[in-house]
Amino acid sequence: MDPSILIIDPVSDIEVLKALGSQARISILNLLKERDGVNVNDIAAELGLPQSSVSSNIRLLEDAGLVRTVGRKARKGNQKVCYCVYDEFIVSLGRDGMDRGDTDVTVAMPLGLYTSCEVNGPCGICSTEGVIGLLDVPDTFLDPDRMKAALLWFTSGYVEYQFPNNAKLRGSELDAIEISMEVSSEVPGTNADWPSDITLSVNGIELGTWTSPGDFGDKRGVYTPSWWKLSGSQYGMLKSWTVNGTGTFVDGMKISGITLADLDVDSHRSIRLKVEVKREARHPGGVNIFGRGFGNYDQDIVMRFHTKF
Numbered sequence: 001m002d003p004s005i006l007i008i009d010p011v012s013d014i015e016v017l018k019a020l021g022s023q024a025r026i027s028i029l030n031l032l033k034e035r036d037g038v039n040v041n042d043i044a045a046e047l048g049l050p051q052s053s054v055s056s057n058i059r060l061l062e063d064a065g066l067v068r069t070v071g072r073k074a075r076k077g078n079q080k081v082c083y084c085v086y087d088e089f090i091v092s093l094g095r096d097g098m099d100r101g102d103t104d105v106t107v108a109m110p111l112g113l114y115t116s117c118e119v120n121g122p123c124g125i126c127s128t129e130g131v132i133g134l135l136d137v138p139d140t141f142l143d144p145d146r147m148k149a150a151l152l153w154f155t156s157g158y159v160e161y162q163f164p165n166n167a168k169l170r171g172s173e174l175d176a177i178e179i180s181m182e183v184s185s186e187v188p189g190t191n192a193d194w195p196s197d198i199t200l201s202v203n204g205i206e207l208g209t210w211t212s213p214g215d216f217g218d219k220r221g222v223y224t225p226s227w228w229k230l231s232g233s234q235y236g237m238l239k240s241w242t243v244n245g246t247g248t249f250v251d252g253m254k255i256s257g258i259t260l261a262d263l264d265v266d267s268h269r270s271i272r273l274k275v276e277v278k279r280e281a282r283h284p285g286g287v288n289i290f291g292r293g294f295g296n297y298d299q300d301i302v303m304r305f306h307t308k309f
Helices: 014-020 023-034 040-047 051-063 138-142 144-148 166-170
Strands: 005-008 067-073 078-084 088-091 104-109 116-120 124-126 151-154 156-164 173-184 196-202 205-212 237-243 248-250 253-256 270-277 287-290 301-308
Touching: 005 014, 014 023, 014 051, 023 040, 023 051, 023 067, 023 078, 040 051, 040 078, 051 067, 104 156, 116 138, 124 138, 138 144, 138 151, 151 156, 173 196, 173 270, 205 237, 205 248, 205 253, 270 287, 270 301
Parallel strands: 005 088
Antiparallel strands: 067 078, 104 301, 116 156, 124 151, 151 287, 156 270, 173 237, 173 287, 173 301, 196 205, 196 270, 237 248, 248 253
């Protein structure tokens, strides 16, 4: 999986540097980088710090965009589960000294880290080890174990992800946003001739719709685990949506006139990506989204920021 890198300008990103200027917060980031989602109590126990201190440090890291938190139910009330947003930090002492050819920053979003959802069955979630929760029960999409998801599917509805706005944090002007994921239609069993209209939206603005031709099961996916039945969806198509100054494109073919200017990305600290199959779509054929460990491409949902210097 591509690393998630934050390039820090010591002038415009001074608050980020302040957030990094603490041994306790660095220890928290190191722990979150090694472990996939840790609640505040466990962080405190692991690092030998007071819970109140961990809570305040998490708030500072969250405000700086370095940590993402998700609330989930616990035995008593709710608990806050924390995730590290970036794998690496680079402090740039001036753009003139940077490699002008290296203008892309990548964020790879684990499949189960959606921040909101509303799905209709048939539906389900799988990790690389087995089925998560109950099949065809939409509430399973709220199961905490969804964080391990490597494949999810639903007939209609949506999942929405919240990506950090790396271009804004970097202080760079965007040239394009590219989103790539492995997807297919969804039908009980498989059917290569099963069209489905899959719509992507960014920050509430629809980019356009791509029609998947089918649900593929003629052979096992390259990364699909052996326990997954051959009668189930095996792989998808790796599709790339790009939004630039002239419109929105899927694999280079223009699908709409929505441009970067329409998205007003500079005014948002995060970029919300919604993947949706509308109930009223012309081809409401559901969707499979494949993550790491399933399908033909060992990746999660990837967002690339193409920037100008």
